[in-house]
Amino acid sequence: MTLTVLFAASDANWAEYAAPLRAALDEAGLSARLTRDADPAEVDFIVYTPSSPAQDFAPFTRCKAVLSLWAGVERIVGNPTLTQPLCRMVDPGLTEGMVEWVVGHALRHHLGMDRHIVNPGRVWDPVCPPLARERPIAMLGMGELGTACARALSALNFPVTGWSRSPKTVDGIPCLHGSAGLDQALSQAQIVVTLLPKTPETENTLNVRTLALLPDGAVILNPGRGALIDDEALLAALDAGKVGHATLDVFRMEPLPQDHPFWAHPRVTVTPHIAADTRAYSASRVIAGNIRRAVAGEALLHLVDRGRGY
Template sequence: MSVNVLFAAQSDAWPEYEAPLRREIAVVGIKAHLNTDIPADQVDYIVYAPNSDLQDFAPYTRAKAVLNLWAGVEAIVGNPTLHLPLARMVDPALTQGMIEWVTGHILRLHLGMDAHITAAPGTWEPVPPPLAFDTRVTILGLGELGAACATALATFGFDVAGWSRTPKVIDGITCFSGSDGLEAALERSDFCVLLLPST
């Protein structure tokens, strides 16, 4: 039996995603009709990008789930017409990319790299660099991405804390939670990284 999978994203994304999606669907042995134009009452699954023109899920009465293309679901989770289960993407590359982005910027700020990059050519200020263990970083949001970034920064020697709505335990990370914990987490921060969804 074949399933109908609607790819719902900006039209310029289809050429980028079509071949990988077809390949991965075939790898797991699913027979699927994958397309960008399937009548709503014939759609079994929706592969969805937040920049999609699709905003009304009510006509998709046969659909079993919406598969979000990225980890962030804030653009869809509040949609009042969403009556289907919503699955967000979990991909090691997304986590690795976020670790690199956050670590790169914390190191840039911690080491004052902007002053060196924008200095007049041939000018060098011999200022001793700070050490990571003297710098306190707080991650707001200890989901999968936040926890991974906190752990990565701790391996550099930073004094890392994190905050989440509910209590978490992460080796080597001071964890705060709730409204009282938020104030305490912010008070101890030299740098603060915001990894909270807007949900």
């Protein structure tokens, strides 16, 4: 039987994914028609991004799964018409990119690179940074991405403490959970990395109260979700010197409005949501692999828990 796979995403996504996804489906041994237009009653799988015009999933009565090209699913998980299984994207290429961004910016702040890279006054400033083992890091979020970043930083001898809302066990990384665990992790962290999903429970995880727990001059790296941080509380903490610098890749509104205070703040670095991106060649293999599993009657990978929102 030939499967019908509906590609419900933008024109730009189609131009990027059509060839590698067809190749991945062939490589997986699947007889499949990849299309952007099909009778909903004949669709077996949907490859999806929130930019798609497909927002009503009720007509897709034969669909076995909706396979997101995005790691974040907050814009679809609450759709009341979505009764099909939903799988988020866990792409090896995306994970590698996130690890590189987090490690790069952690090292930038740990080593104090800005003093020497931007030195218009030609100041001889022989300040020796501490060793990595003397620079505690809190990793907020110990999912696929947080765990990969925690392990990479730990391999460089940073003492990394993981935190998540529910208990997690990761070899070699001490993990805390719950509100008391969050307070403990933040109170000792000189660098904080936020890689939590966006849910009602995680919004404003870093706020007036929790930012006050940080050691003076702590650095925040946010490649996770803009809503994890209370913007006004962060700006106040930066102005007061409680937070030494914030490197932010994600924002509540994107692109970040030109009049937003983050652009002009001397202790803020804005990067344009580039910490990690889905790579078409590797993501296509993830999609094809999950379709093959479904056809074979195997459990889907990266299945979203609707109750938890990710």
